[in-house]
Amino acid sequence: MPQPSTEDHTQAAPTTIWVELGLMSLMWGSAFLLMKVAVPTVPAFTMTAARGLLAAALMWIAIRTTRRALQTPEFPWVHAIVLGTVSGWLPNVLTAWALLRLDSSVAGMLSAASPIFVVILGHFLLRNERIHGTQGIGIIVGFVGVALIIGVTPSSFGAEDFAGQLAMIGVSLSYAVGAVYARRIGPQDAPRLAMRQQLVSGSVALLVAIALEQPWNVEPDAIAVVAIIALAVWASAIPIWIYFRMLGHTKAITVSLVAYLIPAVAVVLGALVLNETLEPTAALGLGVVLAGVFLATRQQRTRTNPPVSTGGIEPDIETGSSVARRNRLR
Numbered sequence: 001m002p003q004p005s006t007e008d009h010t011q012a013a014p015t016t017i018w019v020e021l022g023l024m025s026l027m028w029g030s031a032f033l034l035m036k037v038a039v040p041t042v043p044a045f046t047m048t049a050a051r052g053l054l055a056a057a058l059m060w061i062a063i064r065t066t067r068r069a070l071q072t073p074e075f076p077w078v079h080a081i082v083l084g085t086v087s088g089w090l091p092n093v094l095t096a097w098a099l100l101r102l103d104s105s106v107a108g109m110l111s112a113a114s115p116i117f118v119v120i121l122g123h124f125l126l127r128n129e130r131i132h133g134t135q136g137i138g139i140i141v142g143f144v145g146v147a148l149i150i151g152v153t154p155s156s157f158g159a160e161d162f163a164g165q166l167a168m169i170g171v172s173l174s175y176a177v178g179a180v181y182a183r184r185i186g187p188q189d190a191p192r193l194a195m196r197q198q199l200v201s202g203s204v205a206l207l208v209a210i211a212l213e214q215p216w217n218v219e220p221d222a223i224a225v226v227a228i229i230a231l232a233v234w235a236s237a238i239p240i241w242i243y244f245r246m247l248g249h250t251k252a253i254t255v256s257l258v259a260y261l262i263p264a265v266a267v268v269l270g271a272l273v274l275n276e277t278l279e280p281t282a283a284l285g286l287g288v289v290l291a292g293v294f295l296a297t298r299q300q301r302t303r304t305n306p307p308v309s310t311g312g313i314e315p316d317i318e319t320g321s322s323v324a325r326r327n328r329l330r
Contacts, residue, residue, distance in 0.1 A: 016249075017246070017250055017254060020242055020245070020246050020250075021246075021254075021255075021257055021258055021261065022261075023239070023242055024239045024242050024243060024246075024258050025258050025261035025262050025264075025265050026265055027234055027235050027238060027239040027242075028235060028239050028258070028262050028265075029108060029261070029262040029263070029264070029265025029266045029269065030230075030234065030235055030265065030266075030269055031231060031235040032095070032099070032104040032105075032107050032108045032111075032266045032269075032270070033104050033266070033269045033270060033273055033274065034227040034228075034230050034231045034234075034235060035047070035095060035096055035099050035104070035227070035231065036099045036103075036104040036107075036270075036274065037223055037224060037227040038096075038220070038223075038224040038227040038228050038231070039096045039099050039100055040100075040221075040224070041218070041219065041220045041221045041224045042218060042220045042224050042228065043096075043209065043212075043213040043215075043218065044092075044093045044096035044097050045089075045093055045205045045206075045208045045209035045212065045213055046205075046209040046213050046215040046218055047092075047096055047228055047231075048088075048089050048092040048093050048096065048201065048202070048205035048209075049089075049202050049203075049205035049206035049209050049215070050202070050228050050232070051092065051202065051228060051231045051232045051236060052084075052088060052089065052092075052198045052199070052200075052201035052202025052203070052205060052232075052236075053198075053199070053202035053203070053206065054202075054228075054229070054232035054233070055198045055202070055232040055233070055236035055237045055240075056195050056196075056198035056199040056202055058232065058233060058237040059191065059194060059195035059198060059237050059240070059241075060195050062191075062237070062241060063191055063192055063195060075188055075189060075192075075193065077196065079185055079188065079193060079196075080193055080196035080197050080199070080200050081200050082178075082181055083178050083181065083182065083193070083197045083200075084196070084197045084198070084199070084200025084201040084204065085200070085201075085204070086174050086175070086177045086178040086181065087174070087175055087178030087179075087197065088197055088198065088200060088201025088202075088204075089200075089201040089202070089204045089205040089208075090174050091170075091171040091174040091175055092201065092205070093205065094167045094168070094170050094171045094174070095107060095167075095168065095171050097164070097167055098164040098165070098167035098168045098171070099164070100164070101161050101163060101164030101167075102161055102164040102165065102168065103270055103274070103276040104266060104269070104270040104274060104276065105266055105267040105269075105270030105271065105276045105278055105282075106149065106161075106165070106168075106282065107164075107168050107266070108262065108263045108265070108266020108267060108270070109149050109263050109266070109267060109282060109285065109286045109289070110146065110149055110150075110165060110168035110169060110171075110172065111168065111171060111172055111175075111262065111263060111266070112172075112259070112260075112262075112263040112286065112289045112290060112293065113142060113143075113145075113146050113169065113172040113289055113293075114171075114172040114173075114175045114176050114179075114259070115176075115259055115293045115296065115297055116138070116139055116142040116143070116289075116292060116293055116296050117172055117173050117175075117176030117177075118176045118179045118180060118297075119131060119135055119138075119139060119296045119297060120139060120176075121176055121177065121180045122180055122183070125180050125184065126180060126183055126184065134295050134296075134298060135295065135296050135297075135298075137295055138291075138292045138293065138294065138295025138296030138297070138298075139292065139296050140292070141288060141291055141292035141295060141296075142288070142289050142291075142292025142293060142295075142296060143292070144288055144292070145284075145285045145286065145287070145288030145289030145290075145291070145292055146169070146285065146289060147285070148281050148282065148284055148285030148288060149165075149281075149282045149285035149286060149289065150162065150165045150285075151279070151281055151282070190244055191240075191241070191244055194240050194244075198236065243255065243258075259293070260290055260293070260294075263286060263289075263290070264286075267283075267286065
């Protein structure tokens with residue numbers, strides 16, 4: 001979702017910050033587990049439609065309850081349409097398709113590459129976001145880590161799990177496009193745009209589901225129904241709201257730390273709940289990817305103070321001061 005202006009705010013207590021970061025990481029990180037549980041009996045577009053529309057309804061209720069909609073100006077629907085695609089139905093459908101072929105832990109690890117794609121796209125599409133020095137090294141390190149997670153060998157090409165891995169890389173790239181687009185459009189009414197983004201995502205997915213999947217014939221398991229409701233409430237509406245709440249009292253750079261925690265949560269939940277095993281090379285690859293993300297984003301944060309994309313769930317937020325600086329340079 002796009003960036004609200006976050007001028008000088010009073011920093012919350014460290015304990016509160018880490019509790020909120022932990023909750024967001026747990027909620028967004030568990031999305032891979034929940035989708036893995038639901039996708040065997042609920043087709044990808046049907047699941048994405050149910051998740052998006054339910055999350056949009058919950059966020060609309062929250063916005064109306066807080067009367068926020070009466071306090072902010074109107075903004076173009078085109079932003080919601082673009083973000084609802086590249087940060088909504090498209091990556092959600094690709095993730096569901098990939099999870100038919102991959103463990104949820106592997107999918108979560110590959111999502112960690114998203115901030116690296118943000119840096120690469122920002123080099124070409126954003127002013128004053130040129131790659132240099134340590135950032136270039138971080139990008140190379142990050143892709144080495146991705147190769148370790150995938151386990152690229154001559155025999156891996158054409159394999160079903162390799163197709164799923166490529167789909168997850170596409171997910172990371174799609175979320176990165178959304179993050180860069182959000183940076184370009186500048187500050188918006190973020191909660192309301194997030195609601196519209198979910199509405200667009202769910203509506204488009206519903207139309208495709210009606211055409212291809214006949215959702216009225218879907219017979220989901222009881223656990224799949226619970227998983228989809230949890231995806232909408234636990235892994236979408238609630239963490240989004242916490243995300244924006246944090247921006248009122250926490251530096252954007254601190255909030256962006258959630259990008260480093262989500263893959264670890266996905267790995268742990270996959271092992272504990274689904275008994276997934278983690279190959280040593282994949283575990284090493286995750287560490288290498290996170291090191292690459294740190295190197296690729298460290299200088300950029302110091303210079304312009306934007307946070308990193310969350311790696312597979314939401315686009316990034318930018319501080320009001322950095323937006324103002326960028327607008328003056330345009």
